[in-house]
Amino acid sequence: MNARSAVRRTARWRKAVAAATAGAVLAAAIGGGAAWAAPPAADQRSTVTVLQHGLDDLHGLGVSGTQGLVRDDAQTTVARSGVADLDTGAPMPVDGYFRIGSETKTFVSVVLLQLVGEGRIRLDDPIEQWLPGVVDGNGNDGRHVTVRQVLQHTSGLYDPTGDLPALQSADEFLEHRFDHYTEAQLVAMAMQHPPLFAAGTHWSYSNTNYLIAGMLIERVTGHRWYNEVRSRILMPLRLTRTFYPGDRPTLPKPHAEGYQQFAPGGSLVDTTVFNPTVAASAGGLVSTTNDLARFWQALGRGQLLRPGQMAELHQTVLAESVQEVRPGIAYGLGIMWIPNRCGGYWAHFGDMPGVSTLNAVTPDGHRSAVFYRATVLADPDRAPAVMQREMALLDDLICG
Numbered sequence: 001m002n003a004r005s006a007v008r009r010t011a012r013w014r015k016a017v018a019a020a021t022a023g024a025v026l027a028a029a030i031g032g033g034a035a036w037a038a039p040p041a042a043d044q045r046s047t048v049t050v051l052q053h054g055l056d057d058l059h060g061l062g063v064s065g066t067q068g069l070v071r072d073d074a075q076t077t078v079a080r081s082g083v084a085d086l087d088t089g090a091p092m093p094v095d096g097y098f099r100i101g102s103e104t105k106t107f108v109s110v111v112l113l114q115l116v117g118e119g120r121i122r123l124d125d126p127i128e129q130w131l132p133g134v135v136d137g138n139g140n141d142g143r144h145v146t147v148r149q150v151l152q153h154t155s156g157l158y159d160p161t162g163d164l165p166a167l168q169s170a171d172e173f174l175e176h177r178f179d180h181y182t183e184a185q186l187v188a189m190a191m192q193h194p195p196l197f198a199a200g201t202h203w204s205y206s207n208t209n210y211l212i213a214g215m216l217i218e219r220v221t222g223h224r225w226y227n228e229v230r231s232r233i234l235m236p237l238r239l240t241r242t243f244y245p246g247d248r249p250t251l252p253k254p255h256a257e258g259y260q261q262f263a264p265g266g267s268l269v270d271t272t273v274f275n276p277t278v279a280a281s282a283g284g285l286v287s288t289t290n291d292l293a294r295f296w297q298a299l300g301r302g303q304l305l306r307p308g309q310m311a312e313l314h315q316t317v318l319a320e321s322v323q324e325v326r327p328g329i330a331y332g333l334g335i336m337w338i339p340n341r342c343g344g345y346w347a348h349f350g351d352m353p354g355v356s357t358l359n360a361v362t363p364d365g366h367r368s369a370v371f372y373r374a375t376v377l378a379d380p381d382r383a384p385a386v387m388q389r390e391m392a393l394l395d396d397l398i399c400g
Contacts, residue, residue, distance in 0.1 A: 047077045050400055051371075054393035055081035058373055061386050064268070065092040065256045068371030069289035070397055071297060076290070084256035084374070086268070093254035095288045097241065098372050099276060100357050101350025103292065104285040105210045109151050109334025110299065111217055111228045113309040116147075121220050123148040123312060123333075127212060130219050134187060134212070139194040147216065149199050150209040151333040152317060158193035159206035160186060164278060166353075170262045170269045173353065177274035180247055183211040183281055203320045203331060207282035210334075214281025225281045237298050242287040249273045251286065256374040258354020264379045271353035283350055292359060293368040300346065300365025314346075326391070338391075342399035351376060360394045369397040 047070050055066045058081065065082035080092040115121050127135050127150065128142035135142030140157065149155040161167065166176035190208040197204070214225035221228055226244035234242050245251075250273055259268040276284040287295075302310055316330035316337050323329065328339040336347050338360070345360040357372035371393070377383045 047072075047397065047400055048079060050393070050396050051077060051369075052079040052081070054389065054396065055079050055371065057389050057393075058082075058386060061389065062377055062379075062382050063373045063375040063386060064259050065375070066371060066373040067092050067094065067096065067256075067289060068369065068393075069095070069293050070367070070369045071293040072367050076293075078289070082374075084254075086257070086259065092256055092374075095241075095290050096254040096256055097251045097286055097288055098255060098355050098357065098374070099251070099258075099283075099350075099352040100285050100287045100292065100372075101279070101283040101352045101355070103287075103348050103350040103357060103359065104279070104281065104283045105213075105350075106299070106334045106348045107229050107233055107285065107295075108210055108213050108217070108225060108281050109313070110304050111225065111232055112147065112151065112213055113305055113313060113333065114232055115217070115220050116312070117306045117309045121147060121216065123151075127216075130216055131212065134184070134215065135191065137191045140191050145199045147213075148312075148333070150212050150216075152203070153205050153209055153331055154200050154203050154317060155206070155209055156195040156197040156199050156202065156204065157206050157208040157212075158190045158196060159208055160189035160193070161207055163189055166274070166278060168262075170260075170266065173260070173262070173269065173271060173274070177271075177353075178249060179278065180275055181277045181280065183214050186278075186280065186282075187211050187215070203317055205319075205321075207279070210282040211280060217281075226285075229285075233295070233304060237294060237303075239287070239291040239295060242285060242291045242295070244284055245276055245286055247275055247277060249275050256355075258352075259375045260354040261376065261378040266378065268375065269354075274353060276352070279352065283352060289370040289372065292357075292370045296346075296359055296361040296368040296370070297365050300361045300363065300368070302365075338394075340395045340399065342395075345394070345398045347394070358390050358394060360398045362398060367398060369394060 051068050055068055058066045064086055065084050067080040070077045078094055084090045084092045124146050126143050127145045135145055145155045166173045217225040217228050257270055257272045260271040261268055313333050316332045319329045319331045330337040338345055338347050347360045349358045354376055355374055356376055359370040361368040
């Protein structure tokens with residue numbers, strides 16, 4: 001989803017929260033918000049204290065429940081805060097299932113980069129070569145958009161997320177939450193709009209890019225993108241609790257209920273049950289904090305890509321429209337670089353209705369941190385405050 005300025009943040013938040021978007025998540029942090037109490041310096045506390053304090057702060061800011069995990073090599077620290085169900089008061093699960101949103105993009109990018117390493121597709125191939133007629137109309141031209149530009153969000157392609165009925169309001173969500181979509185249908189919706197800019201000239205986050213990436217994987221391999229993710233990533237790493245549910249609208253147990261605030265001042269709507277094909281290869285995977293932490297460590301350590309493709313993964317451009325969040329934020333091929341006081345970390349954030357997840361991994365892959373919250377707020381003060389606290393928590397966990 002396109003990153004936003006502070007002026008447009010509130011209006012577009014209602015459209016963004018249900019999409020699998022890193023740009024929307026980051027842009028929510030722009031501007032002020034409710035204050036949270038700064039804890040003591042991170043290096044004076046244990047990892048579990050830092051994690052627990054941060055999750056408790058998020059709960060205090062209005063998040064129903066949140067859970068996090070830190071892995072140092074094979075040593076794991078977990079914490080949780082709040083409740084999994086506002087009606088029953090059941091505690092948050094320690095390692096429950098949740099929708100990971102745009103973190104799906106990193107999995108998809110890794111598969112495409114593996115195919116590049118195998119010589120089956122090239123990063124500078126035009127999309128038209130593999131998907132004739134898919135990127136076409138209203139000024140869109142797949143002859144001038146490359147695989148690299150799709151993976152890096154420099155394609156200029158419009159993001160149709162805001163056009164989806166289920167993401168507009170609580171009533172429309174309940175009416176349309178079981179709608180089925182294919183990647184091709186969603187891309188066709190994007191083609192009803194002109195591109196935002198000429199490919200390669202700017203950066204703008206768009207789910208359309210990774211819907212196309214999923215289609216490319218199928219065209220190259222003959223298999224659906226999620227089958228390739230499973231055989232190339234999940235099975236080798238034994239990530240047994242990560243999967244694509246397809247049209248299945250429910251989550252396995254244990255899980256927390258997800259709650260979405262569709263408008264500032266509005267009530268929280270239980271958005272746990274819906275059809276995730278609305279995000280598909282741009283954000284449809286389900287996972288756990290433990291699986292995700294292991295994935296990010298394996299990626300950081302070079303276990304999934306050859307050196308040449310690792311270099312391409314980390315070849316970044318400035319993420320222009322989120323510099324107000326933190327100067328120097330950059331985007332590679334399905335991965336984001338976030339600078340901080342101890343250098344920086346690799347990451348990708350994700351949203352789906354009622355859930356938001358963030359992660360960080362050190363450049364050497366030794367330490368990873370993942371946490372998610374089961375509430376997405378639209379209030380213009382609390383939503384940025386939550387995001388600011390999350391980013392501060394990632395800094396403390398990675399630099400600790």
